Amino acid sequence: MGPEESLIAWKTQAWTNPQTVAWYAQRMNENKGTNRLKNLVEVELCRRCAAGDRVLDVGIGTGRGSIPLLSKGFHVTGVDSSQAMLDQCRREAGESPIELLRADIASLPFPDASFDTLISLNVLVHFPHWRDVLREWARVVRPDGRLIFDVHSLDHVQAVSRAHGVPTEELLAPERRTELYALRVRAEDLVHEAEALGLSVVAIVPYAAVLGGGNRNFWLDNSRASGYLWERLLSWMALDEPLFQFGRFLEQSLFAHLTTEATGRFMAVLCRTSDPAANRSWLQRNQQINEALAHGLSARVLSDVVPGDFAAWQTELNGHLNDRRNELMLSFLCTAFAPFLDSGCGEDILAQEHFAALRRYVRKWRIDGATRHFVKSWHRTPSVQEALTCAGVSLGAGLEYELTRELLDAVGAFDEGG
Amino acid sequence: MEAIVSLLWGKNTEVLRHYLARRRRIVLAPAGFAGTDAASARAVQEAGGAVQVLEHLVPEGRLDEIRADAARRAHTVAQAVESERWPEFCGVTACSVERVREVLTQRLADKLLPELVLVEALEVARRMHAIELVVVNEDVTSVGKTAALWARARKIPVVHLAHSEILGELYTVHREFHADAMVAFGPRGTEPYRDFGIEEQRLPAIGNPAWDRYDALIAQRAALRSEVFRQLGLSERAPLVLFGTTWSARLSAHDVPDLYERSTRAFLMAVRIVRAAGIELNVVVKDRPANASFGRPLLDRLAGETGIGTDAYRYATNETEALIVASDVVVSADSNLSIEAMIANIPALNLWDERSWTLGPCFSADDGIVQTTSSDLAAAIAGVITNPGFRNALLAGMSARRSRYYVGGGAALRVAEALIGYARAPEPAPSSSAPIYPWQLLSMEQGNDLHEGYIDQPRSELFALFEHQPRCVLDVGCFTGATGQAIKQRYRGAQVLGIELNHAAAQVAAERIDRVFERKIEELDFIAEGIQPGSIDTVILADVLEHIYDPWAMMLQLRPWLTEDAQIVASIPNSRNLLLIMDLVGGRWRYEPAGLLDVTHIRFFTKDEIVRFFYETGFNVAKMASAPDVRLNSVVGPAGAATDIDLGKMVLKGVSPEELVELKTLQFLVLAHPNGRTDGSRMEA
Numbered sequence A: 001m002g003p004e005e006s007l008i009a010w011k012t013q014a015w016t017n018p019q020t021v022a023w024y025a026q027r028m029n030e031n032k033g034t035n036r037l038k039n040l041v042e043v044e045l046c047r048r049c050a051a052g053d054r055v056l057d058v059g060i061g062t063g064r065g066s067i068p069l070l071s072k073g074f075h076v077t078g079v080d081s082s083q084a085m086l087d088q089c090r091r092e093a094g095e096s097p098i099e100l101l102r103a104d105i106a107s108l109p110f111p112d113a114s115f116d117t118l119i120s121l122n123v124l125v126h127f128p129h130w131r132d133v134l135r136e137w138a139r140v141v142r143p144d145g146r147l148i149f150d151v152h153s154l155d156h157v158q159a160v161s162r163a164h165g166v167p168t169e170e171l172l173a174p175e176r177r178t179e180l181y182a183l184r185v186r187a188e189d190l191v192h193e194a195e196a197l198g199l200s201v202v203a204i205v206p207y208a209a210v211l212g213g214g215n216r217n218f219w220l221d222n223s224r225a226s227g228y229l230w231e232r233l234l235s236w237m238a239l240d241e242p243l244f245q246f247g248r249f250l251e252q253s254l255f256a257h258l259t260t261e262a263t264g265r266f267m268a269v270l271c272r273t274s275d276p277a278a279n280r281s282w283l284q285r286n287q288q289i290n291e292a293l294a295h296g297l298s299a300r301v302l303s304d305v306v307p308g309d310f311a312a313w314q315t316e317l318n319g320h321l322n323d324r325r326n327e328l329m330l331s332f333l334c335t336a337f338a339p340f341l342d343s344g345c346g347e348d349i350l351a352q353e354h355f356a357a358l359r360r361y362v363r364k365w366r367i368d369g370a371t372r373h374f375v376k377s378w379h380r381t382p383s384v385q386e387a388l389t390c391a392g393v394s395l396g397a398g399l400e401y402e403l404t405r406e407l408l409d410a411v412g413a414f415d416e417g418g
Numbered sequence B: 001m002e003a004i005v006s007l008l009w010g011k012n013t014e015v016l017r018h019y020l021a022r023r024r025r026i027v028l029a030p031a032g033f034a035g036t037d038a039a040s041a042r043a044v045q046e047a048g049g050a051v052q053v054l055e056h057l058v059p060e061g062r063l064d065e066i067r068a069d070a071a072r073r074a075h076t077v078a079q080a081v082e083s084e085r086w087p088e089f090c091g092v093t094a095c096s097v098e099r100v101r102e103v104l105t106q107r108l109a110d111k112l113l114p115e116l117v118l119v120e121a122l123e124v125a126r127r128m129h130a131i132e133l134v135v136v137n138e139d140v141t142s143v144g145k146t147a148a149l150w151a152r153a154r155k156i157p158v159v160h161l162a163h164s165e166i167l168g169e170l171y172t173v174h175r176e177f178h179a180d181a182m183v184a185f186g187p188r189g190t191e192p193y194r195d196f197g198i199e200e201q202r203l204p205a206i207g208n209p210a211w212d213r214y215d216a217l218i219a220q221r222a223a224l225r226s227e228v229f230r231q232l233g234l235s236e237r238a239p240l241v242l243f244g245t246t247w248s249a250r251l252s253a254h255d256v257p258d259l260y261e262r263s264t265r266a267f268l269m270a271v272r273i274v275r276a277a278g279i280e281l282n283v284v285v286k287d288r289p290a291n292a293s294f295g296r297p298l299l300d301r302l303a304g305e306t307g308i309g310t311d312a313y314r315y316a317t318n319e320t321e322a323l324i325v326a327s328d329v330v331v332s333a334d335s336n337l338s339i340e341a342m343i344a345n346i347p348a349l350n351l352w353d354e355r356s357w358t359l360g361p362c363f364s365a366d367d368g369i370v371q372t373t374s375s376d377l378a379a380a381i382a383g384v385i386t387n388p389g390f391r392n393a394l395l396a397g398m399s400a401r402r403s404r405y406y407v408g409g410g411a412a413l414r415v416a417e418a419l420i421g422y423a424r425a426p427e428p429a430p431s432s433s434a435p436i437y438p439w440q441l442l443s444m445e446q447g448n449d450l451h452e453g454y455i456d457q458p459r460s461e462l463f464a465l466f467e468h469q470p471r472c473v474l475d476v477g478c479f480t481g482a483t484g485q486a487i488k489q490r491y492r493g494a495q496v497l498g499i500e501l502n503h504a505a506a507q508v509a510a511e512r513i514d515r516v517f518e519r520k521i522e523e524l525d526f527i528a529e530g531i532q533p534g535s536i537d538t539v540i541l542a543d544v545l546e547h548i549y550d551p552w553a554m555m556l557q558l559r560p561w562l563t564e565d566a567q568i569v570a571s572i573p574n575s576r577n578l579l580l581i582m583d584l585v586g587g588r589w590r591y592e593p594a595g596l597l598d599v600t601h602i603r604f605f606t607k608d609e610i611v612r613f614f615y616e617t618g619f620n621v622a623k624m625a626s627a628p629d630v631r632l633n634s635v636v637g638p639a640g641a642a643t644d645i646d647l648g649k650m651v652l653k654g655v656s657p658e659e660l661v662e663l664k665t666l667q668f669l670v671l672a673h674p675n676g677r678t679d680g681s682r683m684e685a
């Protein structure tokens, strides 16, 4: 077995253990952290984009993607390589009729064109041989039918790599371990492959901007919206309804309209019709938005990409920010884009008090950073360093604690309110 | 002489005690730290250590010179910074260069003085002692950091024991890490450091020694509660709401200076609302001791302003643990008190304030700690008090997450052992295979060294059990013969024979007592060794029965060589020890290098089982005394009456005073005699 085959085999068998299945099912059902948000975003996309009534769910797992479709009158067939998963899915479906059978994602036991829609949630992300799989999936969908599936975005990582000056490989190092393997695809490669298979793009919807956990948003590295701290904040989405609604707004009403560079994951919705012109124009538009976003978010750029009435959109956003916790969540996010904020980005989008609060927050964040850096560095200039070294011990380092307080006081950091 | 430098606070004295009990060392500590006040100095001495105040190592005459040195250095710095402009800092903060210069140089000589004195003292100490470890409670403020940096520069291991669990983002100054390791209270405490890229291996989550008190306090919750209520003059009818004040460290620009006042006011307002709704409450405000001077008047003012009246609450600055255990709900703002409430199984409300999340939320949604704003605090307090379902759900949530924050009692010992692990090997040891886990002791080569866990001390407490003068004594497992030597000194003409497998110990013993057999007792040929049947009138079994696979057979084997009135004196660890039970109830059964769960123990006895053990092998227990477990000293029941002991998940019902003594026993000291059934066969029970 080559490395790719063994990866495929490993990923396939990883789900056969009943305990793993029980764990997964519980994880899908419990309202913990951003689970509910992720589920909602993904399942809604499936429901919205499914066409016809014969649906095939590949790697159906516990059925969270297609069981909700049953009550909408869809006829669902599910396949999975794990019998334990299928058993679990049967339990979750209860009385509702659903056809389940064991099969591999790359070899489906159905004649050509048997389904109107194929969905596959959180499956392709595990596998390197996505091109083969896609060919097989395209085969079982009827002309004009739909394919809906998610993958991680390589555009995202590459864009961050360029912007932050960190090699892509370095950013991706953690994902190189078998158990953390994540398929990353560039939108352009996906579209070209689709085209070669006679498919066309209906939509490619970025998501997972603020889901945390395994859905790392590389733009946020080294900002306050990263690490355990950020996970703790996101965890409150389980209990804090306004925070959840704000997260939902960010995912569905903001990031969903941006590009595959904006977020680490996207949902591809393809149509089984060849339409090279549509593909080309989708790519062009994606590129245009990327270029516009390089200068930051502004009302002009946003009103172009956000469908519907932009003023209503703004009102909704500002409404969310009236909740202090939401405002803080956005502040954390802004620490990743501080220079944009400086150049006035967001000023024409946000209500004045919210924009001021964000700026104030980022300013304090910067003061902290500058102070931290300063108390450590000032005593390292050679002339000072010598006077502040005794028996090889830096006395300047010992001064840092008190100096931090005194400097923060001196620069008026505490005068301005939260 | 070997020494450690300790900048531990008083609350970590227990760690020192355990460390020193294992390794006799000199403790070098700056004035004001653990070991330098009367009480902690005694603890150190009792554990076999000695304290030297670091500053005292600097000769009186040197102080003036150091002061002059500080002034000289300050002057040089003041001159050097004249030409600096710091564009970046001044740019971001919009602060003038002059102002920055002023801050950098103000009182500089005064600030440098304590650092210089410390470095000098440490240098003197280093010439006098072999310093194996530097341990600090923090490595950010001037003295702690200087000590840590000094240790680094001298390549002496340095460990930082957290003094509180940091919950939000690390403040500016905490992000650098000078110690080799920082001991966190629980896994949760490592997260802020890991957010800044500090490796997990440098962040062992071993526990907080200051929380070791909780086990015992919780076990006697009811009694403690009445005591607290009595002392503070609270009403027995009403629940107790404990509020912990908060403060601003002013180490981040996000801090707000009036947080103390703001959060306290919010709490008092909530109290007013709850009381107005007809719910009676006892209210205790727990303040930091350092705040007492302004806290009290401020609170009275706020109480007046919020209209709850100054006699409607009690003010306390110490005994936090007792207050928590005695309370019904704990309210605080982003504080470790919520964790302590978690440990004590008391619902915790975290007061959310505008600034609360500025450095990241301190708690996760699934921690079971309720997040309330000032406007819903009253409802939350009322809910916890009046709605058992709500209360229980909170407790269940907290207990599911407790292990993220709290790794169980007995932390002082674990921490001390970890410190020993970090300490520099005293001598370049030939093979430095110091065990990390207790079980590694099992496979280590035995018998060639004096295992540090056993002490070269006579067990003279056993002598009180003697009923007649010992004449011919067999000390089974005599170790270094210290006990036998004491017997020979005390009881003229006594012959002492010893059995000991550890070669090094046996060699020492051979110098002290009459004969030492380096052999398993089962393999000892009494006749060949010239021991007459019916000749041994005293047998010492000090901490041996629990180490023997078949102690029953050993007793049978001994019987023929004993006189009819032989006295068997034994010390046996108590398996019905309250702390052991509590641990077991909590799911812990941890083998240790020493103590009740010494990893070399293979038999376990309760008081009842000890009596059976002797009876079944042909002996009667004549006397039994209890060596108390000092860790349980504070557990007391009502005089002459039975009491319930609450172990958290389990309650021991109707514990009589005698039973309580048994539960508080570390070891039983037993006197037994042959019971006349000389056939030597085992009685069927």
Ligand SMILES: C[S@@+](CC[C@H](N)C(=O)[O-])C[C@H]1O[C@@H](n2cnc3c(N)ncnc32)[C@H](O)[C@@H]1O
Pocket (backbone or CB within 6 Å): A011, A012, A013, A015, A016, A028, A058, A059, A060, A061, A062, A063, A064, A065, A079, A080, A081, A082, A085, A103, A104, A105, A106, A120, A121, A122, A123
């Ligand atoms: C992460 S789960 C996703 C399940 C479900 N679609 C969802 O979103 O909840 C991945 C699923 O793919 C299935 N799977 C893994 N390898 C497979 C293969 N080679 N062929 C078919 N199914 C596979 C697993 O058994 C598992 O149910």
